[in-house]
Amino acid sequence: MSGDDLNGRTPADVLALAERVLRFADAESPTEVEVMAMADDASLTRFANSEIHQNVAESNVQVNLRFVVGKRVGVASTNRSDDDGLRRLAERAAAIARNSEELEDWGGLPAPTAIHDIPEGFAATTADATPELRADGVRAVIAAADTAGVKSYGSFSTATETLGIANSKGVRAAQRRTVSQLLTVAMAPDGGSGYAESAAVDVTAIDAAEIGRQAAEKARATGNPIAVDPGEWPVVLEEYAVVDILSMLGYMGFSALAVQEERSFSEPGRRVGSDLVSIVDDGHDPATLPMAFDYEGVAKERVSLIDRGVCRDVVFDAQTAARAGRASTGHGLPAPNPYGPFPLNMAMAAGDTPREQLVRGLDRGLLVTRFHYTNPVHPKLAIVTGMTRDGTFYVENGEIKGPVRNLRFTQSYLEALAATSAISRERRTLKGDFGGVLVPAIRVDSWNFTGATEH
Amino acid sequence: MRDLTDRALDTAAQLGAEYADARVVRRMDESIAIKSGSVEGVAAGESEGFGVRVLVDGAWGFASSNRLTPREADRVAGQAVRIAKASATALRDRVRLDDRPPAIGSYETPVQEDPFEVPLEQKIQLLLAADGAAARVDGVTFTETRYDARREWKTFAATDGSFTEQTITHVGAGVEANAIEGDEHQRRSYPDGDGGPFKAAGFEYVRGLDLENRAGPLAEEAVALLTAPQCPSGRFTIVLDPSQLYMQVHESCGHPSELDRVYGTEASYAGTSFLTTDKLDEGFRYGSDLIDIVADATAPGGMGTFGWDDEGVAAASVPIVRNGIFVGYLSSRETAPRIGRQSGGAMRADGWNRIPLIRMTNLNLLPKPGMSLDEIVADTDDGFYLASNRSWSIDDRRLNFQFATEVAYEIKNGKKGRLFKNPTYTGITYEFWRSCDAVGDESSYVMLGTPNCGKGEPGQGASVGHACSGARFRNVQMGVGKW
Numbered sequence: 042m043s044g045d046d047l048n049g050r051t052p053a054d055v056l057a058l059a060e061r062v063l064r065f066a067d068a069e070s071p072t073e074v075e076v077m078a079m080a081d082d083a084s085l086t087r088f089a090n091s092e093i094h095q096n097v098a099e100s101n102v103q104v105n106l107r108f109v110v111g112k113r114v115g116v117a118s119t120n121r122s123d124d125d126g127l128r129r130l131a132e133r134a135a136a137i138a139r140n141s142e143e144l145e146d147w148g149g150l151p152a153p154t155a156i157h158d159i160p161e162g163f164a165a166t167t168a169d170a171t172p173e174l175r176a177d178g179v180r181a182v183i184a185a186a187d188t189a190g191v192k193s194y195g196s197f198s199t200a201t202e203t204l205g206i207a208n209s210k211g212v213r214a215a216q217r218r219t220v221s222q223l224l225t226v227a228m229a230p231d232g233g234s235g236y237a238e239s240a241a242v243d244v245t246a247i248d249a250a251e252i253g254r255q256a257a258e259k260a261r262a263t264g265n266p267i268a269v270d271p272g273e274w275p276v277v278l279e280e281y282a283v284v285d286i287l288s289m290l291g292y293m294g295f296s297a298l299a300v301q302e303e304r305s306f307s308e309p310g311r312r313v314g315s316d317l318v319s320i321v322d323d324g325h326d327p328a329t330l331p332m333a334f335d336y337e338g339v340a341k342e343r344v345s346l347i348d349r350g351v352c353r354d355v356v357f358d359a360q361t362a363a364r365a366g367r368a369s370t371g372h373g374l375p376a377p378n379p380y381g382p383f384p385l386n387m388a389m390a391a392g393d394t395p396r397e398q399l400v401r402g403l404d405r406g407l408l409v410t411r412f413h414y415t416n417p418v419h420p421k422l423a424i425v426t427g428m429t430r431d432g433t434f435y436v437e438n439g440e441i442k443g444p445v446r447n448l449r450f451t452q453s454y455l456e457a458l459a460a461t462s463a464i465s466r467e468r469r470t471l472k473g474d475f476g477g478v479l480v481p482a483i484r485v486d487s488w489n490f491t492g493a494t495e496h
Numbered sequence: 497m498r499d500l501t502d503r504a505l506d507t508a509a510q511l512g513a514e515y516a517d518a519r520v521v522r523r524m525d526e527s528i529a530i531k532s533g534s535v536e537g538v539a540a541g542e543s544e545g546f547g548v549r550v551l552v553d554g555a556w557g558f559a560s561s562n563r564l565t566p567r568e569a570d571r572v573a574g575q576a577v578r579i580a581k582a583s584a585t586a587l588r589d590r591v592r593l594d595d596r597p598p599a600i601g602s603y604e605t606p607v608q609e610d611p612f613e614v615p616l617e618q619k620i621q622l623l624l625a626a627d628g629a630a631a632r633v634d635g636v637t638f639t640e641t642r643y644d645a646r647r648e649w650k651t652f653a654a655t656d657g658s659f660t661e662q663t664i665t666h667v668g669a670g671v672e673a674n675a676i677e678g679d680e681h682q683r684r685s686y687p688d689g690d691g692g693p694f695k696a697a698g699f700e701y702v703r704g705l706d707l708e709n710r711a712g713p714l715a716e717e718a719v720a721l722l723t724a725p726q727c728p729s730g731r732f733t734i735v736l737d738p739s740q741l742y743m744q745v746h747e748s749c750g751h752p753s754e755l756d757r758v759y760g761t762e763a764s765y766a767g768t769s770f771l772t773t774d775k776l777d778e779g780f781r782y783g784s785d786l787i788d789i790v791a792d793a794t795a796p797g798g799m800g801t802f803g804w805d806d807e808g809v810a811a812a813s814v815p816i817v818r819n820g821i822f823v824g825y826l827s828s829r830e831t832a833p834r835i836g837r838q839s840g841g842a843m844r845a846d847g848w849n850r851i852p853l854i855r856m857t858n859l860n861l862l863p864k865p866g867m868s869l870d871e872i873v874a875d876t877d878d879g880f881y882l883a884s885n886r887s888w889s890i891d892d893r894r895l896n897f898q899f900a901t902e903v904a905y906e907i908k909n910g911k912k913g914r915l916f917k918n919p920t921y922t923g924i925t926y927e928f929w930r931s932c933d934a935v936g937d938e939s940s941y942v943m944l945g946t947p948n949c950g951k952g953e954p955g956q957g958a959s960v961g962h963a964c965s966g967a968r969f970r971n972v973q974m975g976v977g978k979w
Contacts, residue, residue, distance in 0.1 A: 089761040093583040097558040099849040116539040140616040142535040172582035194763040377537025421681040428891040491976040494896035
């Protein structure tokens with residue numbers, strides 16, 4: 042059996058753990074060494090058929106040690122924090138480094154940067170959230186569904202991540218973040234379904250009853266859909282669909298590694314979107330579920346990814362920055378990381394169109410609530426396939442006429458940015474696949490639907 | 497570990513749990529990533545902890561911790577009970593589990609050459625040789641070669657007296673060549689993209705892949721694809737190589753036959769299933785007479801092979817589709833009684849900190865005596881042979897799918913010929929499987945699968961196996977998109 046010598050879960054406690062690991066690593070004589078220590082306390086209450094069916098909690102610690110001998114790099118990880126576990130960790134990382142091959146263009150570990158705390162990134166209400174609080178929220182969603190005569194499905198999660206980074210070049214960084222998310226799908230007896238979601242640092246900012254009401258209302262509105270033909274359609278995409286566009290573009294193109302491997306679409310100065318489209322990554326924006334620094338302990342910089350339709354920059358970690366002869370932008374992931382740096386706090390600029398006017402601007406088109414199971418088909422052209430889900434509507438003369446069956450699309454997300462003709466002035470914070478995302482709803486003049494399904 | 501599981505189970509029972517189980521899991525991972533001849537990452541990881549799942553007042557609770565101490569066993573069991581009581585405040589139907597005999601015993605993956613005992617330098621040299629063979633081909637932009645190994649020690653105990661211990665070992669390796677010119681990015685991989693598939697085996701599996709000799713021709717094909725014609729649009733006969741067919745089985749057979757999805761418990765995330773229980777009762781025609789699919793947790797080498805699932809149900813082979821007719825589900829102790837059956841043993845958890853969910857085991861499309869895969873090609877006048885999955889997507893009821901493969905070979909008069917790039921095909925699940933008119937025999941039957949099947953909230957990955965031999969489908973829509 043092992044012990045856990047992490048006495049508390051504060052940033053100082055986690056940083057102290059990282060310091061202990063550094064001491065064990067020093068005994069193995071590294072050239073450079075880096076420790077990432079992370080304490081996770083996460084809970085999630087899941088519901089289906091208007092009852093709680095899964096309800097879980099987790100307490101864990103993760104310690105990653107990057108050990109460098111010359112240009113040989115070894116990484117080992119453990120979730121033990123007792124002395125024996127940490128000593129073994131250091132021995133394993135050192136043995137890997139000594140038995141590995143040199144990384145010719147190893148750029149070295151990052152040096153300290155000026156890190157500014159983001160107090161808005163932590164809420165004690167979320168850290169202290171109880172199973173009863175989550176059950177209260179779920180019951181509020183279910184009550185809204187009951188009122189509408191639909192069933193509710195979803196999850197309500199609260200999590201605290203305490204991260205500490207220490208390296209032999211003097212980096213010492215620690216932060217504590219909280220994230221909460223409530224999402225729900227409502228399903229009506231006639232086959233209709235609707236979706237709503239909210240994410241926040243502070244769980245008390247989530248209005249469970251309102252989220253439940255929104256999803257239930259949409260489920261009531263989507264029963265007995267009619268079939269429409271696939272083809273090119275103007276669309277209005279709600280925020281839940283826009284999140285997917287940003288996440289996919291981040292995955293396919295906004296990483297310096299993707300550029301260095303020539304698989305990215307991003308080139309400084311290349312126009313890919315309409316003038317309305319600007320996207321940044323900003324770890325300090327409280328609305329993006331913020332992070333002060335990355336998993337290498339480098340302060341996060343605000344990076345302009347697309348500015349008024351034109352590609353500007355991509356995000357860097359220490360290794361890709363060294364290759365490019367510039368500084369990391371603070372977007373490193375935990376080592377070893379074959380995927381490269383990643384934008385974890387993306388925000389799309391708001392437009393000047395009131396949200397409800399987006400649909401009114403459609404002569405004949407479709408309103409899409411969200412996408413399902415999207416996957417790149419041609420990453421360099423940012424072509425993605427996926428389905429619509431949980432609320433797709435036919436619009437005529439600016440008015441929603443009724444629900445339609447779900448459609449498959451095969452669409453270049455870059456061409457969608459180029460065809461973006463209106464952006465809502467309101468934005469929402471949502472939790473994407475890879476971090477917080479701040480997004481508006483958008484109108485796209487042409488979207489390529491390539492198939493249909495039976496519901 | 498028995499002291500810890502006993503302690504957790506006793507505490508849970510004392511606090512009111514009518515049923516409890518505890519799993520202690522230790523996991524060890526090793527990975528090596530080579531990119532364009534450079535060792536980009538070598539890592540070793542270990543994770544250990546335990547989870548306690550309880551039923552209180554007919555409602556579930558689960559808590560977990562990385563601290564393997566008696567005191568923590570008490571705390572976590574108490575937390576699980578508190579969580580279950582919170583669940584009971586929003587409960588409509590009490591959970592009932594099927595009866596099964598207590599699970600007792602041990603299981604270990606057969607391993608000839610322990611992957612964790614093979615010297616690291618030897619593994620790196622093997623991978624560098626394969627990567628170099630691909631990188632040396634003119635026109636290749638970058639290469640990736642990966643190796644991964646995982647061993648999991650798992651102890652399961654339940655208040656019904658069950659106690660099992662299992663040691664599961666998985667290994668995988670693969671090489672990939674990428675050729676990029678302008679906006680065109682072509683990839684060829686072996687034995688599958690993303691470093692997979694894995695096998696439940698030792699390092700002998702990696703040696704047997706013969707990566708170095710396969711890498712060069714593979715890279716040449718990636719370069720050739722840059723100037724190959726675009727795969728056409730239209731309705732065609734297609735023959736799917738096992739390297740694509742396994743993914744078709746995974747998405748359009750495996751996921752829809754998960755009984756928890758059918759009952760809506762994954763609705764808010766991955767969706768539901770068109771295979772509703774009335775289709776079981778009516779004998780729904782899922783595919784042509786040639787389609788026999790089983791969920792076989794006993795298949796040698798499969799990533800879904802084990803002794804017992806994560807709620808103590810012994811590994812079994814469960815028929816899913818027989819002679820084209822839908823006959824069974826992947827199920828659990830909670831869901832199986834609702835269709836009047838016993839659990840088929842498909843509950844699997846991604847480590848100590850996750851609850852078990854219904855997951856695929858080894859969902860296999862059985863071979864058919866008659867024609868080899870080569871003979872199926874020879875029997876095809878006009879069509880395309882598609883290999884190596886590149887992209888996948890399917891709707892939230894598992895009906896409308898679309899796949900892209902790395903390569904298509906034209907078939908003319910029974911012979912494989914020209915390469916075509918960017919192939920895609922799409923269809924509706926049951927229409928597609930009903931259009932199958934040939935399934936390969938044993939000679940091409942191979943165990944593949946994916947090590948990262950996602951499901952659940954919080955997210956869980958699962959290693960699932962798929963054995964298949966290749967098959968032919970008629971009148972399939974190919975070529976969507978506009979690039």
